[in-house]
Amino acid sequence: MPSDIAVRLSGVSKSFPGYTAVSAISLDVPAGKFLSVVGPSGCGKTTLLNMAAGLMPPSEGSIEIFGAPLSGINRRAGYMFQQDSLLPWKTVRDNITLGLQFRGIAPNESAEQAENWIRRVGLDHFSHHYPHQLSGGMRKRVAMAQTWIVDPDIVFMDEPFAALDVHTRLRMETEILNLWAETSKTVMFVTHDLEEAIALSDEVAVLSAGPASRIIGVYPVDLSRPRNLIDIKTDPRFLDLYRTIWTDLKQEVLKSYARTS
Amino acid sequence: MRAPRDRSMLAWQLALGAAMLAAWEGGVRAGVFDKFFFSRPSDIASRVAQLFAAGTIWVHLATTLIEAILSFLIGVTLGVAAGFLLARRRFLADLFDPYLRVANSLPRVVLAPIFLLWFGLGIWSKVALGVTVVFFIVFFNTFQGVREVDPVILNNARMLGASEKQLIRHVLIPSALTWIFSSLHISIGFAIIAVVVGEYLGAAKGIGYMISQAEGVFDTTGVFAGMTILAVVVLAVGSLVGNLERRLLRWKPAHSNTREGVS
């Protein structure tokens, strides 16, 4: 039953000239699940996503997407990048419909969908603005619509909310959970915020500090859904999980501090 | 749209220009400068007026403009095409690299006599000279612009399903446009200079020819009149390019596309 696993990393390593970022990573992301990857800064979370997206080949090991070996771009995935990735020369609307345009769907056919998404991410009055005219949070919202509008089976998200204020963040997290619940997508979500990882996910994978970082544990999160992101952080089960995972993660964060200071 | 501070600066700039012209005029009138070598602003102005009134200027102006526009268009087309091709094909870029460097290090003026022999006294020898100037400026900028595309934006477009053709159209060209435009500002000016130099060295029409004729009879006023007309033409064409740039680069933050005039 190959299609049970959306993303399978088997013994994956990635070395850059003079530096091994990740080593011997084996990780399964079950189809339809929400999996978060946490780890200290610079441990190789983005590198992992880039490999799973087919943007760079692993140095060792193999990657399977729904049971098929991955070569070249991962056509079944959408990717919300850590850095700004909107096309600065396209308006909010044109950025959002870009993926549809690439698939040969004419602007008048995608108009309704575009309207929906623009409303959904709360940018009704900004559809003709250019990215430089938006705030950082608004740009992230455009990127979110841009990624989800093409309806990929897998969505990779790399610290999408790291730069947002608490309120916007909560709103976007709720929105992501709703989107995910409505569809049967697989989400692989990178964050360095353990609370966020637990609150959103079915499973949390913890990476060790680099170089050559490994997976030190994959923790199932058995909190019931739908979740209320405002109250969940005081739920006793949440606190239990947090304590367990943090005990392991803490070691790695301390190692990473020691190495960089 | 000029900010108030810009407007007061413009007033200062005009005042400086007027002061320099007045000093020149006064200096010549008082006999500090020799009128034979320096002419006078008032004489130059009336000569320019006379050239336009008599209509003799039009054929020269038109010739120079046609040559400049042709060399600009041909040079830009070739430069953009070559820039894209080499930026996307590593092998070709490495292959041509030394030859492009050698060709670009050659002072263009030395080519003028060769082009006169090859293409004759008419407009094409000037166009050829202009093309060699414009091509390299546009080529290097396009090449750089395509190479400097933000890899995250490129990857994003790839993940959204862009084909190679769509990448070029939606990512590479718009991204390189900033670089291409900054090269257009410079190359339009250089195109005019190159064709005028070509005309100066051998032609039967054109502003450069007019200047060399005036120089031949020690008519300083005529030389300055030609220079004045040339300067106005370069500024006017430059501001046209600036307008086009502002239209096409609307998506850029305001501070980076309000560069004016000077290229």
Ligand SMILES: Nc1ncnc2c1ncn2[C@@H]1O[C@H](COP(=O)(O)OP(=O)(O)OP(=O)(O)O)[C@@H](O)[C@H]1O
């Ligand atoms: N192209 C590259 N060349 C060389 N080293 C690289 C390259 N890309 C990443 N690295 C290195 O690999 C390591 C992991 O980088 P990565 O971007 O995956 O970290 P990260 O976990 O996403 O960090 P952060 O949380 O800060 O985003 C870093 O030490 C980085 O310096």
Ligand SMILES: [Mg+2]
């Ligand atoms: Mg990262």
